[in-house]
Amino acid sequence: MDQPRVSVIIPVKNQQRLLVQCLAALRESGLPDLEIIVADDGCTDGTAAAAEAHGARVARVPQPGGVSAARNAGAAVAQGQILVFTDADVVFPPGALRTLVDCASAPGADGAVGVFSGDMPFGNFASIWKNHWMRYTYRRMPDRIALFFTSAAALRAAAFRESRGFDENYRAPSVEDTDLGRRLAARGCNIRLCREAEVIHHKRYGVADVLRVDYARARALVRLALRERANPKRRGAAFSVPLAYPLGAFALCAAAIFSGAAIATRGAALLAAAAVLFVLALVSSAGFLNSLRQEHGAAVFVKGLLFWGADCVAVCLGAASGALGFLLGKRY
Incomplete structure (x- = not known):
């Protein structure tokens, strides 16, 4: 099976330092013809310039409207057959992006969701608790799930567009990914849990x-x-x-x-x-x-x-x- 073209979409707002390490890891994925789109939701620092310097395409949101609007704006200009959604504070270790895409493009699948890695850069209690909670709960879900996890999620572009994308009433990060996942499931989409696709969350709580x-x-x-x-x-x-x-x-x-x-x-x-x-x-x-x-x-x-x-x-x-x-x- 030919490798589908992949577009990675990253919503950002003033996250230059985090974005650079995210982009560097994506560039090491080895996927051919990888398109990386940074959706600029009104950045006022050097985030957009850093994205372009690292080979990403910058999609500027005409009217900053929050994370859901930014993801939709990025998806609107994406050319890939598979859309991958992630965040600036997420790093894909070697092989993780390919594993996620392979899960999403497997016969019968419409998309796939990865999980947080047990490896994390912060050792304080709150960060350990949150990372462990996310990892514990997601890894115990069934193979076919009715949710979307935008730290590491891949979806066929056609399915995303048919679902009308993220609900832009969610401006701040909330349950917009759960909402989309449930709408996809209601349409009969097969979203797979890909436990082998582990990503590292660089967020200190x-x-x-x-x-x-x-x-x-x-x-x-x-x-x-x-x-x-x-x-x-x-x-x-x-x-x-x-x-x-x-x-x-x-x-x-x-x-x-x-x-x-x-x-x-x-x-x-x-x-x-x-x-x-x-x-x-x-x-x-x-x-x-x-x-x-x-x-x-x-x-x-x-x-x-x-x-x-x-x-x-x-x-x-x-x-x-x-x-x-x-x-x-x-x-x-």
Whole structure:
């Protein structure tokens, strides 16, 4: 089978340093006739010039509109049969891009999604937690998935255009990739999980960053689910977050509420209910927490166990905010 022409699309806004290492890795991929498009969403630094200096084609967004609009602008001028979406802070190790493209262009496939590598440049707890969470959850998904992961995703150009691309109501990075993946699945597209295509995410998180991201993502996922509730083609598709985790988060938050009520009223039944809910919450996340211990050691595990509670609260608050906002007319 002839190798299809590949266009890599990278949305950027003032990310010169990160972009340079991303482009250098792509140039080492060995793919013939590789087109690299940097979608400039209103950069005011030297990002666009650096992109051109490294052989990338710069597509300037006429009216800066956020990451989804930038990706769509890049895709609009792409000439490849396979579109690969990634970000400036992602590096493809040798062979990873070819592996992803081969998965996406295999007979019967319409696209493919890669995963984060266990190798990462930052050793602080929050970065370890976030990278491990993304790696753990994605690697356990089925071979055929109803989502898109724009750190490392490849899709046949025809399928992208038929789906109308990314929803430009998402200006900041959010669940625009999940939304697109679910629309593709509803159209019958076969998006494959390519576990062998591992990429390195050069992003350093702090504890507050993770809590903020998980709060915002929970809010956005709830609104996406509520928008889709009347669409039977999408209702059966899984989200990127395993169902056990939000259920565990809600159980933990409920356990805290029941505990407070038990203390206030000295109610034994409430305390028993709180204990049951806490155990359910812990069981729901036991697999992830245990894998954190196995791969990163006891110290990270202990920190993770403590942080898990705070993250569950962030998820619950985000979900509640999403539902309330939807009732008040906010759809995104």
